[in-house]
Amino acid sequence: MQGELLLISRDEAAIRHYLPNLERACAFMETRRDPNNNLFLAGPAANLTGPGGFCGFLEPDGSYGKGYLSSLSITYLAALDRMVEIFRLLGDKGKQALYEDRRRAPATPCRC
Numbered sequence: 629m630q631g632e633l634l635l636i637s638r639d640e641a642a643i644r645h646y647l648p649n650l651e652r653a654c655a656f657m658e659t660r661r662d663p664n665n666n667l668f669l670a671g672p673a674a675n676l677t678g679p680g681g682f683c684g685f686l687e688p689d690g691s692y693g694k695g696y697l698s699s700l701s702i703t704y705l706a707a708l709d710r711m712v713e714i715f716r717l718l719g720d721k722g723k724q725a726l727y728e729d730r731r732r733a734p735a736t737p738c739r740c
Contacts, residue, residue, distance in 0.1 A: 631710030635717065643714060654711060657704050658730065666733045668701050669694040705731065 631650055634643045660668045671684045671694045685695035708731040715724035 631707060631714060635710060635713055638717065640718070643718065647714065650707075650711065650714070654704075654707060654727070654730070657707075660700075661733070662696075667696045668704065670697040670700050671695075 630646055634646060657668070660670065662669050672692050684692035687693050708727050711727040712724055712731065715721075715727060
């Protein structure tokens with residue numbers, strides 16, 4: 629949401645103020661990307677779009693492990709769209725290309 633506000637305002641000072649936080653959030657999300665299929669593994673309480681609902685993948689021992697949560701991927705893709713546009717606005721072609729590459733990372737269907 630902050631990325632959208634920054635794009636609407638086009639306030640370069642505000643963009644430079646908030647951009648490090650946005651980059652850290654995206655870097656954190658990348659640590660959750662499964663290198664085998666480019667999907668995002670998420671555990672309990674990872675639902676970004678609503679309370680409750682997702683508790684992870686039920687393991688045979690009754691505990692919950694990480695699972696693939698589609699809303700996480702969708703929300704992050706929207707964030708990557710904003711990051712690409714922010715860096716386009718700032719004229720930073722290197723960072724723009726980085727976020728475009730992250731956005732294009734092909735997901736391989738999960739054979740769960």
